[in-house]
Amino acid sequence: MTAPRVSVPQTRAESLRDEPPPWASLDDVAELGARPAITAENKPFWDAAEAGRLLLERCQSCGLHLFPPRGICRRCLSRETAWVAVEPPAVLHACTVNHHPWSPGMSPYLVGLAELPEHDGVRIVGLMQGFAVEPAIGELLTFSFHRSAVGIHRLYFSPWEQV
């Protein structure tokens, strides 16, 4: 698979530089991150991620969307939970351009925090790809899953294309 490119937004400080920074590719950032422990509670989430789907738990008793998954509602303590698939868009809540090279030669990349407004505002975190400029808070995002070096499939945000 050809690695999609992560675009790097222009910030005021970057405009002081002579040349725009290079883009980080998915391969460049694949080594980032830790391997999460796969537990009985979260295995369906990571299995779905591998299949390209975002799953959340939903309490069948009070309706609250739950993340991280634990099989017991954190609001009403019901043990009746079900998995629901979440479709884009998510809404950007905050983002940052990471410039510090965690390994030598690493290029800048975008990290985003997004909300799922129709799912009780559950927030999800991911690296961002395909942005020409730094996206604004409130911008709509789509998401997809790609394999990382630690073996899990993790979430990436890209611009939401209106249909």
Added chain:
Amino acid sequence: MTNTAWRRPVISGVGQSAIGRRLDRSAYQLSVDAILAAIADAGLTPAEIDGLATYPGNAVPLNPGFNGPDLYELQDGLGLKLNWHLGTSQGPAQFMSVVAAATAVAAGLCRHAVVFRTTTEATAQGTNGRGGLGDSGFELEGVLSYLLAAGAVSPANWTAFFTQRHMVEYGTTKEQLGMVAVVERAYAQLNPNAVLRSPLSMQDYLESRIISSPLSLFDCDIPVDGSMAVVISAPETVPDLDHFATIEAVGTAMRHRPYWEHWPDLTTMAPHDAAAHMWSQTDLRPADVDVAQLYDAFSPFVLFWLEALGFCGVGESGPFVGDGARIGPGGELPVNTWGGQLSGGRLHGWGFLVESLHQLWGRAGVRQVSDVEVVAIGVGGGASASSMLLTTGR
């Protein structure tokens, strides 16, 4: 003074090892230096110490050099006969060990407890740049696991989210963040133990490289090696002490979800819970505070703490810092008078505690604030925090 909720414990001694960028000395030996100095400062001998605590002790390290030595190595190596001891990593931020020891002496479990914190992050980092968290190959559980799995590998990234929200919602500026760094450097120039003492101008700050926007290099604290220790003593020991500081109140509350990414309002942090809890236990008020020591893993933490402790209103911390006069040397609320972790070094909360004692005991040299009777300390940020109010006990 006014807290009737508990038998107020006191801090009777303070000590520290050499503090430096790459000391190349073991965490164990640095710890012994700090502990023996603190015991001597309290006018005690190791035989009189019957409590020992540290954070985090022997736990899974998130960063090389983060943890310090095993608690039991110190108990054995100093020949301590303990009635109470604790080395643990889950609790109210960097002062969990201090609060636990204070509680233990107040409850009568022990009489004189040594509490220490040691880090060798600078030596462990070597000549490499700062690494991300959790990239050492172990399988991660717990509240950071989803952030780190997602590739948000640094607290700088997470703090950037909060800082951006504060800027967007309240108009906080990069220059206001920078003023925290500039003021702290001015204090560091008055502190022979600070690791960064060369002048820092606003222009230097604005031109420094970006770490994770909007945070740049001088918004981030600097890893060091060092150990710091205090002796916490039971209130009935006060007549025998040469000097002491009263632990008037502590804040240990956790009232929201323990995840940075799920914190409900990203213009606030866990300090708001800790501070509210602390103020609920005392009649003292923010206006009574003479000096504030506010955790600064990143400069915006200082803004969050200023608001949390009620020194200014929510959203007003940027203008409160303003041109730096209010929090700087000679200002109405001196903040981080030792240089903070941005310039004094990342002693993981303990630099603030040690400086508080220096200020209360008139030992701060050229940076001494006059007539200090009450110091507020806040440590931590993100989803975990604790705070303390120390007084001269008068």
